[in-house]
Amino acid sequence: MSWQGWAALAFWIATSALNATIANRWGGARWARIFVPVLFGITLLVLWQGVVTGLGVSPVILPPPSMIAARFAESTALLWGDFAQTILKGALAGYVIGCGAAVLVAIAVDRSPFLQRGLLPVGNFVAALPIVGIAPILVMWFGFDWQSKAAVVVVMVFFPVLVNMVAGLAATDALQRDLMQTYSATYRQSLLKMRLPAAMPFLFNGLKIATTLALIGAIVAEFFGSPTRGMGFRISTAVGQLDMPLVWSEIAVAALAGSGFFGMMVLIEKAVTFWHPSQRVK
Amino acid sequence: EEVKLQLKWVTQAQFAGYYVAKDKGFYKEEGLDVDIMPGGPDISPTQVMAGGGADVTVDWMPSALAAREKGLALVNIAQPFKHSGMMLTCLKETGIKGPEDFKGKTLGVWFGGNEYPFLSWMATLGIPTDGSAEGVKVLKQGFNVDPLLQKQAACISTMTYNEYWQVIDAGLTPEDLVTFKYEDEGVATLEDGLYVMEDKLKDPAFKDKMVKFVRASMKGWKYAEANPDEAAEIVLENDESGAQTEKHQKRMMGEIAKLTMGSNGALDPADYERTVKILLAGGSDPVISKAPEGAYTLEITDAALK
Amino acid sequence: MAAIPIIEARGVDLVFQTNDGPVQALRDVNLEVAKGEFVSFIGPSGCGKTTFLRCIAALETPTGGTLKVRGMSADDARRERSYGYVFQAAGLYPWRTIAGNIRLPLEIMGYPKPDQEARVEKVLELVDLKGFGKKFPWQLSGGMQQRASIARALAFDAEILLMDEPFGALDEIVRDRLNEELLKLWSRTGKTIGFVTHSIPEAVYLSTKIVVMSPRPGRITDVIDSPLPRGERPLEIRDSREFLEIAHRVREGLRAGHAYEV
Amino acid sequence: MAAIPIIEARGVDLVFQTNDGPVQALRDVNLEVAKGEFVSFIGPSGCGKTTFLRCIAALETPTGGTLKVRGMSADDARRERSYGYVFQAAGLYPWRTIAGNIRLPLEIMGYPKPDQEARVEKVLELVDLKGFGKKFPWQLSGGMQQRASIARALAFDAEILLMDEPFGALDEIVRDRLNEELLKLWSRTGKTIGFVTHSIPEAVYLSTKIVVMSPRPGRITDVIDSPLPRGERPLEIRDSREFLEIAHRVREGLRAGHAYEV
Amino acid sequence: MNRILPVLTVVAAIVVLWYGAAVWLNSKWVYDQAARAGTEVTTAQLISETMAQERPVLPAPHQVLAGLWDGVAGQKITSKRSLVYHGWVTLSATMAGFVLGTAAGLILAIGIVHSRAMDMSVMPWAIASQTIPILAIAPMVIVVLASLGIKGLVPKAIIAAYLSFFPILVGMVKGLRAPDGMQLDLLRTYNTPRAAVLWKLRLPSSMPYLFASLKVGVAAALVGTIVAELPAGATAGLGARLLSGSYYGQTIQIWAALFAAALLAAALVAVVGALEAVTLKRMGMAR
Numbered sequence A: 001m002s003w004q005g006w007a008a009l010a011f012w013i014a015t016s017a018l019n020a021t022i023a024n025r026w027g028g029a030r031w032a033r034i035f036v037p038v039l040f041g042i043t044l045l046v047l048w049q050g051v052v053t054g055l056g057v058s059p060v061i062l063p064p065p066s067m068i069a070a071r072f073a074e075s076t077a078l079l080w081g082d083f084a085q086t087i088l089k090g091a092l093a094g095y096v097i098g099c100g101a102a103v104l105v106a107i108a109v110d111r112s113p114f115l116q117r118g119l120l121p122v123g124n125f126v127a128a129l130p131i132v133g134i135a136p137i138l139v140m141w142f143g144f145d146w147q148s149k150a151a152v153v154v155v156m157v158f159f160p161v162l163v164n165m166v167a168g169l170a171a172t173d174a175l176q177r178d179l180m181q182t183y184s185a186t187y188r189q190s191l192l193k194m195r196l197p198a199a200m201p202f203l204f205n206g207l208k209i210a211t212t213l214a215l216i217g218a219i220v221a222e223f224f225g226s227p228t229r230g231m232g233f234r235i236s237t238a239v240g241q242l243d244m245p246l247v248w249s250e251i252a253v254a255a256l257a258g259s260g261f262f263g264m265m266v267l268i269e270k271a272v273t274f275w276h277p278s279q280r281v282k
Numbered sequence B: 001e002e003v004k005l006q007l008k009w010v011t012q013a014q015f016a017g018y019y020v021a022k023d024k025g026f027y028k029e030e031g032l033d034v035d036i037m038p039g040g041p042d043i044s045p046t047q048v049m050a051g052g053g054a055d056v057t058v059d060w061m062p063s064a065l066a067a068r069e070k071g072l073a074l075v076n077i078a079q080p081f082k083h084s085g086m087m088l089t090c091l092k093e094t095g096i097k098g099p100e101d102f103k104g105k106t107l108g109v110w111f112g113g114n115e116y117p118f119l120s121w122m123a124t125l126g127i128p129t130d131g132s133a134e135g136v137k138v139l140k141q142g143f144n145v146d147p148l149l150q151k152q153a154a155c156i157s158t159m160t161y162n163e164y165w166q167v168i169d170a171g172l173t174p175e176d177l178v179t180f181k182y183e184d185e186g187v188a189t190l191e192d193g194l195y196v197m198e199d200k201l202k203d204p205a206f207k208d209k210m211v212k213f214v215r216a217s218m219k220g221w222k223y224a225e226a227n228p229d230e231a232a233e234i235v236l237e238n239d240e241s242g243a244q245t246e247k248h249q250k251r252m253m254g255e256i257a258k259l260t261m262g263s264n265g266a267l268d269p270a271d272y273e274r275t276v277k278i279l280l281a282g283g284s285d286p287v288i289s290k291a292p293e294g295a296y297t298l299e300i301t302d303a304a305l306k
Numbered sequence C, D: 001m002a003a004i005p006i007i008e009a010r011g012v013d014l015v016f017q018t019n020d021g022p023v024q025a026l027r028d029v030n031l032e033v034a035k036g037e038f039v040s041f042i043g044p045s046g047c048g049k050t051t052f053l054r055c056i057a058a059l060e061t062p063t064g065g066t067l068k069v070r071g072m073s074a075d076d077a078r079r080e081r082s083y084g085y086v087f088q089a090a091g092l093y094p095w096r097t098i099a100g101n102i103r104l105p106l107e108i109m110g111y112p113k114p115d116q117e118a119r120v121e122k123v124l125e126l127v128d129l130k131g132f133g134k135k136f137p138w139q140l141s142g143g144m145q146q147r148a149s150i151a152r153a154l155a156f157d158a159e160i161l162l163m164d165e166p167f168g169a170l171d172e173i174v175r176d177r178l179n180e181e182l183l184k185l186w187s188r189t190g191k192t193i194g195f196v197t198h199s200i201p202e203a204v205y206l207s208t209k210i211v212v213m214s215p216r217p218g219r220i221t222d223v224i225d226s227p228l229p230r231g232e233r234p235l236e237i238r239d240s241r242e243f244l245e246i247a248h249r250v251r252e253g254l255r256a257g258h259a260y261e262v
Numbered sequence E: 001m002n003r004i005l006p007v008l009t010v011v012a013a014i015v016v017l018w019y020g021a022a023v024w025l026n027s028k029w030v031y032d033q034a035a036r037a038g039t040e041v042t043t044a045q046l047i048s049e050t051m052a053q054e055r056p057v058l059p060a061p062h063q064v065l066a067g068l069w070d071g072v073a074g075q076k077i078t079s080k081r082s083l084v085y086h087g088w089v090t091l092s093a094t095m096a097g098f099v100l101g102t103a104a105g106l107i108l109a110i111g112i113v114h115s116r117a118m119d120m121s122v123m124p125w126a127i128a129s130q131t132i133p134i135l136a137i138a139p140m141v142i143v144v145l146a147s148l149g150i151k152g153l154v155p156k157a158i159i160a161a162y163l164s165f166f167p168i169l170v171g172m173v174k175g176l177r178a179p180d181g182m183q184l185d186l187l188r189t190y191n192t193p194r195a196a197v198l199w200k201l202r203l204p205s206s207m208p209y210l211f212a213s214l215k216v217g218v219a220a221a222l223v224g225t226i227v228a229e230l231p232a233g234a235t236a237g238l239g240a241r242l243l244s245g246s247y248y249g250q251t252i253q254i255w256a257a258l259f260a261a262a263l264l265a266a267a268l269v270a271v272v273g274a275l276e277a278v279t280l281k282r283m284g285m286a287r
């Protein structure tokens, strides 16, 4: 390994130490919450750059971040078009429909013991159909455009949200349920005022996992047929053209979008489940 | 001596020559131990080569030349396929009779390195592929021929030896279809050739190994041409997924034989020049921007065919 | 006192099945409570007071005997929203503010919005928590949480009020005040009240009927009908002879229950 | 009583930040407790008793003033495992049996296995829960859970025992018995005990020092050093003149604290 | 009986719907064919023809069942045409990946709950890692590992682990933080070492979260394995089976492989569910 590699390693050790100190000393501060992950990210990138150039890895296998950044900068219009097609249309629509359906089904399942025993195993089964298997089928059914991508996302996010929501709806304690009993609350009332709030910490678990699944689903579905735009389309064609910097630019867009999406859910979660011990402990 | 061969696609009669050579012991006779690695839709042979995962790969020339321009120095050492099997298959009911009817239609195209012949053809025809009114709308075609059967596309890409027959098997008759062979349209590019990394060729030992490999492979190909049914069965035995059917593979072998016929393994420089010319003709956005140099060598086949 | 019984238990038995074998929590409990009575339950820890209160509220189903409330089954009475229940633990919902917790039963029972606010304010004041309506449960002291849960049960008009050691975590002075308030509320509304306590003076001061229980299996050992006047009872009554006599009788009953243990 | 102070609070302040503005829970609290004392804290609900106990145990950090325990910071004292703490709510772990809950601190502090069993048995007996070791917390009555949590704190040898209303959910008789047991334990072991209660007689009966607090912001209004004899105190002492005098003084202090409220 | 009946009812309802959908979706082809041949179709013809196509848009349930049956029972289990063989190939990689992913998720979650630095720096990047489309990098991973001489089960397990660690991580970070203030305070008064806090409080109280995550994680591991099987040269495994089915347009084979995979997933989730029931029961938390 040449000097770039060693320099990167040294940088890595130095920044890790710095990060640990900052986190321990100023962990609560706002600037630290931003600074630490950013520095960590920069470290990863420097390490990557150093190792790739240091070991002389072919850019056809793994391009260095500098090359990716250059490609990113020159193709922003292309990247934006792909982003709109895949994420704004496919992933978002699918996410909303899939999560909504999962919550509704979870409630139906919670409501009726019959469904609980009948639908849950079957639901588990249906939801466990692997996406790579259903994606071609859904493309066949819903056509090449974003609708079929949304359908794939629906199927992908459904299961994690369902499982968590069902667990959440069962997460009330005996005393809380007894209270509703004494009021002779209707099912609707105890759902709205007790089970749903109590289920929120679990639901957000599912919703957070689903954000990244939605992105993966929308992108992967484009591998099985798509119009000539979209992130998955671009990735698969660029791989064929050995344009790895473009591939990684798309991946960077996906990572940015995913982190933003996830971060948004975390913020909403904070606002909704402020009362949960996991949010209260400093 | 070990040789790792990366195929362009899954195990099927398209690669019968190599499986026959292995099964019949032609490689062993040369003292070679060949590991045949099937490919798939997500495997880019060029990338495997770049990663050092294989010694030699089966690829199409457009994709190999494009990679070469990107800095991955692939060199053609042999060309068992003389003819192109690629075509566009259209539904007659869409009213398409000739290339002039493509305008405004939706066409299915393979990407991932297989789109170059199509793009070159459209460029020669002067039809834009951006979906505009006077152009064609391009779909990234998935694994199979469903878009045609579902009428999601007016035409799809097919190979004479494979997808075309899937359309027929699905219940359509040749009369329902209109086909455009790239050969007939004068835009045929070279398909399945053998490619290695340029720097490795500097090593005489490697060169020698490739000579043996090409010799045994061509022996396999000629055996397969002569005994198509036996070759198809050898392929079936080597298919680990157990998904291929005998009927389909035997028919495929028959069609493949038509494409390898007339090649002794040596690349015909005239075919090469034609391919390069087609690829350079791509209008505003040609597949390659200048004629490549050193993209093939006849040394290996010359030695192998002595 | 010879009115129609509002609670009527005949030979009530309750056995819990546990990993460790069955536990007989109640055995052959017989009790009649007339409408408008104030019944206190007193007995050593673990004798089944909570369990019996839960049976009345149809939160637990007796494994034997019959239990009628307002002439119907306990569960039907529950469906008719006959109960206000103060649990032994506060059991406030952590996602609602104190005011929100108190408003909960009002929302469920469909009280009109402005009425809800007025009632919340009123009971918050009653239990000395004015100004704490916007706090969350975990921001309150133990006693304050308990008072909030009392307020929650008082906010709506249930015919039967069941209170499981509601004043356990309160100091004498607040407790005395709440005792007085409770008596006022009771004589004003004519509710029937079931009240679990460990304080003998509290039981005697409040009740028209005192039920003494003994442990494992929980049974009723004594039922004392109080001769003290109904309605307003000044705190000073606790020094009267009658009061002390009843208190003595209760203490003896309690001690007997403990006898075999201590 | 002029011994080295084991707990020493100087001008302790504590402000909670809430969604609703800051809450001053403690203001300028000064207190000295000598080794081996039995200190009771009494005061109206919400006055800061729990908060002060939590400060001593380093579960809360004062926002002002200094607090020393055994000559060091409260947190260092915590690190040396100086505390046994009985919380206001039982706080048993639902996935452990009663015996398992009591064994928890013993496991953590590394008591040898056979010793653990012996200690668990001993304290279970002390709090009258023999035979309930294998039950889970939710299979116990409220009072039984509270006793289990007392047992948990008594199972190991902490120098300072902090108890937050430990006997709140117990009936008089059990309570009397446990009071006696606690006194015995205290005089046998020489522990220092901090004890929150709402019962004036209990505070007077048990303590060598009674701290009366008043609410919002919580401060100490009176500290009474008891003239009652240390060591064994018969229950009858509660009828003595001295006892009644102290009780009266406490009651007055409490009433004063409430005055501006009621 | 109590458990079977509802399942049967739901399954029956789905089968009925499915047949309806099969007739509806496959009818277009029948009509097209009739139009090409210039003939008319009667309803009876329509129904019988939509149920017996070789490449249906949606195969009828009995066709899928027949395909499954043929794949499972119609072959020697060592045969390359046996779904049992392919299922086993997939299952072994899934299990390896799941174990790996669970371990990674747990360790990271424990680290994040204990170290502020890790919480602040690792979490955002763990999230970013999941937004990388796996199908895009799976081939690269396979290629790179293959060039290092690592082939077969390990690359698939790595990709399966990559997908399954994330649900575990997210769930466990939440679960390990679920104990309430008083439960934590109790251990503080004992000056409990962190390891003991983890072991005696955080882990037990995270159990409901753990099992919910494990269920999602095991399903994700299966998806990962199948994804990894696509570019692994379409050799063995349910993924390869799906792919070759797709490639040759053999709808019935796709659906049979799909069902085999779903059955596998359902079985794995059921195993986790059984484990959950046993654990919660032993912890006295079962209801």
Ligand SMILES: Nc1ncnc2c1ncn2[C@@H]1O[C@H](COP(=O)(O)OP(=O)(O)OP(=O)(O)O)[C@@H](O)[C@H]1O
Pocket (backbone or CB within 6 Å): C138, C139, C140, C141, C142, C143, C144, C169, D016, D017, D018, D023, D024, D025, D044, D045, D046, D047, D048, D049, D050, D051, D052, D088, D218
């Ligand atoms: N976590 C918190 N956040 C905000 N305010 C709090 C918090 N904990 C306690 N308080 C406030 O601090 C004050 C003192 O509470 P504390 O629990 O110490 O009272 P206490 O004397 O123990 O009362 P009780 O006898 O009712 O248990 C109360 O007004 C309470 O609302």
Ligand SMILES: Nc1ncnc2c1ncn2[C@@H]1O[C@H](COP(=O)(O)OP(=O)(O)OP(=O)(O)O)[C@@H](O)[C@H]1O
Pocket (backbone or CB within 6 Å): C016, C017, C018, C023, C024, C025, C044, C045, C046, C047, C048, C049, C050, C051, C052, C088, C218, D138, D139, D140, D141, D142, D143, D144, D169
């Ligand atoms: N869910 C349960 N499962 C098993 N046993 C139970 C359950 N609930 C209560 N018990 C047992 O029933 C008996 C009576 O309990 P209960 O809660 O009614 O007592 P209590 O009189 O309210 O006592 P306390 O004054 O301590 O609250 C106890 O021995 C208890 O262990």
Ligand SMILES: Cc1ncc(C[n+]2csc(CCO)c2C)c(N)n1
Pocket (backbone or CB within 6 Å): B008, B009, B014, B041, B110, B111, B112, B114, B141, B142, B143, B159, B162, B163
């Ligand atoms: C998704 C997809 N991409 C590319 C091809 C093209 N391709 C690669 S090898 C080969 C030979 C024919 O079988 C062909 C046509 C395809 N079929 N499917």
Ligand SMILES: [Mg+2]
Pocket (backbone or CB within 6 Å): C049, C050, C051, C088, C164, D141, D142, D143
């Ligand atoms: Mg009770």
Ligand SMILES: [Mg+2]
Pocket (backbone or CB within 6 Å): C141, C142, C143, D049, D050, D051, D088, D164
């Ligand atoms: Mg308190």
